[in-house]
Amino acid sequence: MTVKVKDFGLNNLPDAVLEEYGDKTKDPRFRKVMLSLITHLHAFAKDVELTEEEWFAGIQFLTAVGQKCDDVRQEFILLSDTLGLSSLVDSINHDSAGGSATESTVLGPFYAEGAPELPMGANIVQQATEKGIRAVVMGDISNEQGQPIVGATLDVWQSSSDGFYHMQDENMPDHNLTGRFVTGEDGKYYFATEKPAAYPVPTDGPVGDMLRACGRHPMRPGHLHFIITAPGYKRLCTHIFTNEDEYLDSDAVFATKTSLVGEYKDCNDEALAKEMNVEMPFEKVVYNFILAESK
Amino acid sequence: MTVKVKDFGLNNLPDAVLEEYGDKTKDPRFRKVMLSLITHLHAFAKDVELTEEEWFAGIQFLTAVGQKCDDVRQEFILLSDTLGLSSLVDSINHDSAGGSATESTVLGPFYAEGAPELPMGANIVQQATEKGIRAVVMGDISNEQGQPIVGATLDVWQSSSDGFYHMQDENMPDHNLTGRFVTGEDGKYYFATEKPAAYPVPTDGPVGDMLRACGRHPMRPGHLHFIITAPGYKRLCTHIFTNEDEYLDSDAVFATKTSLVGEYKDCNDEALAKEMNVEMPFEKVVYNFILAESK
Numbered sequence: 001m002t003v004k005v006k007d008f009g010l011n012n013l014p015d016a017v018l019e020e021y022g023d024k025t026k027d028p029r030f031r032k033v034m035l036s037l038i039t040h041l042h043a044f045a046k047d048v049e050l051t052e053e054e055w056f057a058g059i060q061f062l063t064a065v066g067q068k069c070d071d072v073r074q075e076f077i078l079l080s081d082t083l084g085l086s087s088l089v090d091s092i093n094h095d096s097a098g099g100s101a102t103e104s105t106v107l108g109p110f111y112a113e114g115a116p117e118l119p120m121g122a123n124i125v126q127q128a129t130e131k132g133i134r135a136v137v138m139g140d141i142s143n144e145q146g147q148p149i150v151g152a153t154l155d156v157w158q159s160s161s162d163g164f165y166h167m168q169d170e171n172m173p174d175h176n177l178t179g180r181f182v183t184g185e186d187g188k189y190y191f192a193t194e195k196p197a198a199y200p201v202p203t204d205g206p207v208g209d210m211l212r213a214c215g216r217h218p219m220r221p222g223h224l225h226f227i228i229t230a231p232g233y234k235r236l237c238t239h240i241f242t243n244e245d246e247y248l249d250s251d252a253v254f255a256t257k258t259s260l261v262g263e264y265k266d267c268n269d270e271a272l273a274k275e276m277n278v279e280m281p282f283e284k285v286v287y288n289f290i291l292a293e294s295k
Numbered sequence: 296m297t298v299k300v301k302d303f304g305l306n307n308l309p310d311a312v313l314e315e316y317g318d319k320t321k322d323p324r325f326r327k328v329m330l331s332l333i334t335h336l337h338a339f340a341k342d343v344e345l346t347e348e349e350w351f352a353g354i355q356f357l358t359a360v361g362q363k364c365d366d367v368r369q370e371f372i373l374l375s376d377t378l379g380l381s382s383l384v385d386s387i388n389h390d391s392a393g394g395s396a397t398e399s400t401v402l403g404p405f406y407a408e409g410a411p412e413l414p415m416g417a418n419i420v421q422q423a424t425e426k427g428i429r430a431v432v433m434g435d436i437s438n439e440q441g442q443p444i445v446g447a448t449l450d451v452w453q454s455s456s457d458g459f460y461h462m463q464d465e466n467m468p469d470h471n472l473t474g475r476f477v478t479g480e481d482g483k484y485y486f487a488t489e490k491p492a493a494y495p496v497p498t499d500g501p502v503g504d505m506l507r508a509c510g511r512h513p514m515r516p517g518h519l520h521f522i523i524t525a526p527g528y529k530r531l532c533t534h535i536f537t538n539e540d541e542y543l544d545s546d547a548v549f550a551t552k553t554s555l556v557g558e559y560k561d562c563n564d565e566a567l568a569k570e571m572n573v574e575m576p577f578e579k580v581v582y583n584f585i586l587a588e589s590k
Contacts, residue, residue: 005536005543005553008379010386017379017549024510033349034509036342038378040335045383047331054328055384059371066361066371076354076361083333084303084312088340089350091305214329215319241300248300254312258300 014042061206068205072167077109078207081253082216090237090255100144101292104238105255108225110165115155115178121276123192124156124179127172132161132194134282135264136272137240141187141228141289148187149291152230155180156191158223163199183230189289192278195264196222198247211252218252221245224262226289233291240287262287309337356501363500367462372404373502376548377511385532385550395439396587399533400550403520405460410450410473416571418487419451419474422467427456427489429577430559431567432535436482436523436584443482444586447525450475451486453518458494484584487573490559491517493542506547513547516540519557521584528586535582557582 008016017038025031044050050058068075080086086106094104118124125132141152157178159165166176181189200218203211211218222242229235239255240262241248248256267273267284303311312333320326339345345353363370375381381401389399413419420427436447452473454460461471476484495513498506506513517537524530534550535557536543543551562568562579 003539003541003543005556006546006551007553008382008386008546008549008551010383010390013383013386013549014379020511020545020549021509025508026510027508030508033343033345036339040339040342041378041380042383044331044335045380045387047335048328049387050328050384052384052388055375055381059369059375062357062371063361063364063369066358067364069358069362074354074358076357080350080354083336084309085336085340086350087303088305088308088337089345089347091303091308092340092344093347095305213320213322213325214316215321216315244298246298248298250315251301251303254303254308254315256301256303258302261300 014038017042061210064206073202073205074109075202075205075207077107078201078205079210081106081108081255082201082207082211084254087254099292100290101234102236102238102289103257103259104236105257105260106253107227107237108253108255110159110167111157111225111227112167112175112178115157115175115180118179118181118191120181120184120188121190121192122179122181123277124158124177125192125194126176129161129194131197134192134278135195136190136192136267136276136278136282136284137224137262137287138188138190138284139286139288141183141189141230141291143233143291143293148183148185149230149233150183150185150187152183152187152189152228152233152291153180154183154189154289155227155229156193157225158193158196159199161194161197163197168202190276192276192282193224195283196224196242198222198242198245201252216252217247217250219247219250220252221247221256228289228291230291232294234294236289236291238289240285309333312337356505359501368497368500369404370497370500370502372402373496373500374505376401376403376550377496377502377506379549382549394587395585396529397531397533397584398552398554399531400552400555401548402522402532403548403550405454405462406452406520406522407460407462407470407473410452410470410475413474413476413486415476415479415483416485416487417474417476418572419453419472420487420489421471424456424489426492429487429573430490431485431487431562431571431573431577431579432519432557432582433483433485433579434581434583436478436484436525436586438528439585439587443478443480444525444528445478445480445482447478447482447484447523447528447586448475449478449484450522450524451488452520453488453491454494456489456492458492463497485571487571487577488519490578491519491537493517493537493540496547511547512542512545514542514545515547516542516551523584523586525586527589529589531584531586533584535580
């Protein structure tokens with residue numbers, strides 16, 4: 001018996017690889033994803049005529065990205081974010097297609113389950129920072145017909161004015177600057193916090209090295225993160241960006257949208273300050289969320 | 296002052312990302328690689344309309360690949376190998392273009408610096424395996440004009456007949472089945488070993504999960520690894536594959552080439568057995584390497 005030998009080279013790569021995966025991968029969706037991935041991976045290497053040194057630098061980079069990840073750090077999400085992939089995937093899956101629902105944006109690497117359930121109006125600041133500007137965030141959660149949505153759950157999280165999320169800073173209480181609120185009959189939401197400031201994405205890992213090598217700054221404009229859910233409606237994962245932030249035109253993760261900018265304004269409403277138990281002076285931002293019905 | 300807000304969405308991704316990296320990345324080669332990478336990464340996500348669940352599964356997979364790597368395990372090289380990328384990069388950089396020099400193939404994840412320097416003719420087996428077949432490997436190292444190359448260094452490594460490289464098996468002596476030989480005036484090389492058998496690439500990590508999900512077997516046909524270097528010649532990284540191996544037509548890492556198959560034959564040469572200090576019976580393979588001159 002003579003065993004046939006398969007020959008691999010420039011003349012049949014990636015076709016021979018595609019044939020192998022195409023023949024053997026049973027799940028049709030997984031097959032489609034794998035074949036496209038292999039096609040683009042090989043096309044990239046051919047397009048740039050990737051050298052062996054570059055290939056190995058890539059292996060080392062990806063290994064370092066994986067090894068930087070732990071319970072509170074997700075360097076691969078950060079890589080996806082800084083290459084614009086996360087924003088693209090968000091756009092692919094939540095194309096507003098001209099509807100009136102609030103636009104979505106990226107999740108980011110710092111969402112953590114377990115935010116405290118708080119009564120509407122609560123303050124999510126467990127530990128204030130010196131330079132933090134007190135703020136009240138409020139608005140309606142309604143459907144595309146303008147009707148208030150009762151029982152919507154609003155999950156909010158943000159970094160402190162020092163630029164860190166609670167899991168990044170061991171001196172911060174767990175779940176500082178996070179909260180979970182449920183709307184009542186009026187569909188309104190309101191809570192007190194610190195006005196989100198611009199901050200750098202973590203730059204002490206391989207993604208920071210990449211940003212420096214590419215001459216890119218690591219800054220994100222200040223923003224509040226939200227995930228809003230309600231029975232019968234599509235889940236909305238979005239931000240309210242802080243107006244007048246100098247990084248609104250160069251977000252390191254390509255996630256800004258004009259419609260998601262909230263206008264913070266000085267507020268002199270003493271009745272509101274008393275009701276919300278917030279010291280004067282403070283700023284106020286009103287942002288209304290509109291959820292699309294789930295099909 | 297009103298800060299301009301950049302809007303990102305399906306209508307300008309990846310163009311806006313390409314513009315950012317294109318403008319800021321100073322090194323022209325690095326810029327070219329980054330722009331091609333971003334182009335193909337985004338095209339992949341668009342082509343398959345990647346869902347958020349699939350994106351997150353990808354993040355988790357790549358994280359697991361990175362975290363499986365350690366001093367003796369390189370799961371990202373294994374991923375590159377099993378997607379055919381390593382073979383493609385080898386082909387891009389070592390296209391034989393019709394010359395007579397020996398073809399190259401992939402390095403694989405199990406090369407380790409520090410193989411023992413051995414006298415020509417030595418046995419690289421420090422610890423024999425029960426089912427190992429004794430073998431003598433020999434041949435010429437010459438240039439494309441047929442002249443012997445004096446002072447060529449041949450680095451050889453292989454897995455045991457049980458399917459493990461020395462660093463994978465804590466019961467194996469360090470650098471078992473590896474060696475470094477330097478050719479003399481005749482340009483000949485020869486050493487004793489065990490005939491390499493087929494073995495599976497490691498399947499206890501995420502790449503193993505991927506192979507199973509894709510219905511692919513993890514087997515590689517038996518092979519000896521070589522890196523051959525000599526002053527004035529291009530470095531040759533290649534294999535001698537074991538003839539009649541059942542996996543020569545389905546190498547899990549797409550690295551086989553007809554020209555790299557060595558014919559192992561039963562050998563009754565008692566004088567050779569005595570000279571090489573090898574017990575009868577044994578097999579012999581003769582394979583001649585031809586190095587291309589460096590330009």
